Amino acid sequence: MPISIKGFHHAGVLVTDLTRACRFYEEVMGLTQLPRPNFDFNGGWFDLGNGHQLHLLCVDQMPGHHEPARNDRHLALDVADIEETEQRLREMGIEIGYGSGRAGRPQLFIRDPDGNAIELRPA
Numbered sequence: 001m002p003i004s005i006k007g008f009h010h011a012g013v014l015v016t017d018l019t020r021a022c023r024f025y026e027e028v029m030g031l032t033q034l035p036r037p038n039f040d041f042n043g044g045w046f047d048l049g050n051g052h053q054l055h056l057l058c059v060d061q062m063p064g065h066h067e068p069a070r071n072d073r074h075l076a077l078d079v080a081d082i083e084e085t086e087q088r089l090r091e092m093g094i095e096i097g098y099g100s101g102r103a104g105r106p107q108l109f110i111r112d113p114d115g116n117a118i119e120l121r122p123a
Contacts, residue, residue, distance in 0.1 A: 003085045006123040009076045010045075010053035018042050018058040025054065037102060041071055074109070074117035082106050082122045 015021035022044050025031045031046040034053065042058035057071060079085045086108055089096055097109035101121060108120040 001088065003088050003120075004080050005077050006080050007078045008052060009078055009121060010048075010055050011076070012055040012057050012072070012074045012117075012119075014059050014073050015056045016059060016061060018044060018056065021056050021058075025056070072117040074119050076119040076121060078123035079120050080123055082108065082120070085120055 022033065025044075025046050026033060029046075031048065031054065034045040034047050036043060036045045044056040046054040046056070048054055055076075057073065059071075086096060089108065089110060094110050099107040099109060099119075101107050105122055110118050110120065112118060
């Protein structure tokens with residue numbers, strides 16, 4: 001049985017020059033920068049409207065993929081029940097990475113068959 005997706009939250013993209021990227025997304029795209037927790041890597045968050053966000057993740061160069069998945073370009077999706085989702089992924093033999101978001105909310109990180117990172121978070 002597949003997991004149950006409830007909605008879209010954000011997309012993350014890699015950038016090599018955070019100042020330049022932030023200027024582009026603010027001045028060219030007209031996005032408003034959002035407060036961002038103090039993670040152990042540089043980045044910026046922008047409001048896309050309707051609760052959707054764009055997350056910039058700063059890297060030294062544009063590699064194929066980063067480890068862990070939380071520090072890579074990714075698709076973030078809300079799930080109805082994070083524990084049930086974790087159990088279903090385990091039953092399917094999917095490798096899971098773990099993180100925590102705002103207020104310590106749990107996050108699961110997986111990769112699709114091509115290595116694209118997907119963040120699963122409680123709705």
